[in-house]
Amino acid sequence: MSAVAPSQSASQGERLYWLMMLLPCAFLALLYVVPVLNVLVMSVTVPKPGLANYAELANNGAVQRTLWTTLRIGAITTGLVLLIGYAVAYALVHSGPRERQILLGIVVASFWISALIRAFAWIALLQSRGIVNSALMATGLIDSPLSLVRNELGVVIGMVHYMLPYAILPLYTNLRGIDDRLVPAARALGATPSQAFRWVFLPLSLPGLIGAGVIVMIFSLGFYITPAILGGGRIIMVAEFISVQISETLRWGLAAMLATVLLGAVLMLVTWLSRFMDVEQALRK
């Protein structure tokens, strides 16, 4: 056999690997990136070229209300999820193996249940003739049903329920990585339990908190299913607003502008997130 043969087959192999790597990218570039870029372009070309769509941010009351609702609900959800999620992650790290297994099992399982099934369950529980109101009225605690859903309360309950596992799992990974000799060391040096927590444990868990917070915020801003069902048309977040512009009022320019703003906000958050944690790790389900 001549010396040429192996190198020839090596370069053939090389070519195969390049093909394997580039073919999926071409597929995505053509069928994903181009359509999304087209939407971004439409925000400055439809109905006519210019920045008229972006001027709506300053002039259109409905647009401003929607963005404000989105930011407000996103912030409330993120705050609540971080507070609860941190406590859960803390308990997970400090619990025995069996308790941890059960708690983690519940968190992971709820992670996989679809948003639609969850929304259905919440509607059944919270609507005016739902299970919670019926039970409260049967026991005579209330005379008329409480409005628990088709308002901001219902949306926040549903979103916290959906987002909690997204915060608990990265927080748990982060807290587990903190050296468990540090807090006892602080105690030995004279810190009270709360001082040791505030000055030692909490600062070390800050990257995890920021990371989890950004992930929850990213998903909350673009959330569609839960706010649309539990908001019942009264609480409209930006994703549902965009959808209405397309399917009902046919204002493609306005929808494209809001999609661009939403995408810009999410990309900014992702870039910021990449400073605190491995984004790929965070996105893994």
Added chain:
Amino acid sequence: MSAPGSSPARGVTLPRLVAWLAAAFLLLPLLVVIPISLTPERYLSLPTDSISFRHYGSLVSDGRWTKSILDSLIVGIGATVLATALGTAFAVGAWRLGVPLARRLRLLLLAPIIVPPIVHAIAFYRAWATLGLLDSYLGLILIHAMKGLPFVVLTVAGVLANLDPRLEQAARSLGADARQAMSWVVFPQIRAGIAAGAVFAFITSWDETIVALFVTSRAVTTLPRRIWEGLADNIDPAIAALGTVMILLTFVAVTITTLRGGKANA
């Protein structure tokens, strides 16, 4: 909820209390679908005098539900095959070449999980109208394949990161050509990662709602679309029956993975 009792000498602390309350908050509201699914009535209610399995029956006998289950399976399997093939090819190619370009391209492949679904939903709606792919199986399969692709790339690349590239070089220097080295040396080692990626891709497709609402209508009606329509007008207890089946399957799967000692939170 069972009493937290297995932790040695730690007592009931505030975080543990919150953790169990949070677990109850995550779990109990979901379980409400179980009694609802057993109601003998045609409307959303709890069974009072008797229970009935009629809503489970309608999942397998009502033509609209069976069509949706079938459509979800067709689209899910098609998208899984495509996403798994493309995702594995990319991960292996990038791993073997190890060029800096690979890392950048990987970010491109992650785009479908970073971009908010509503943004690509309207993008696909527009583009698929131009391409004539609206309301077709192929159209939805292509989209779901792109949405599943990132998960396959992440899981397969995760397994490959622990695999020594010299193994493949060794096989090649012993006379295997690229294809043989791939199928006899690399592939057997990453099978578990590929399988996990395929499961992720299938579940992604099975659950996908927003894009399906935009790009399909009559010809293709996947389960999420059918449930969405059911929630919009008269709420059908069959949704609770379906939800019960899905929740039970999820818990069985998670329990098996946990008991096997697998990393359920991976």
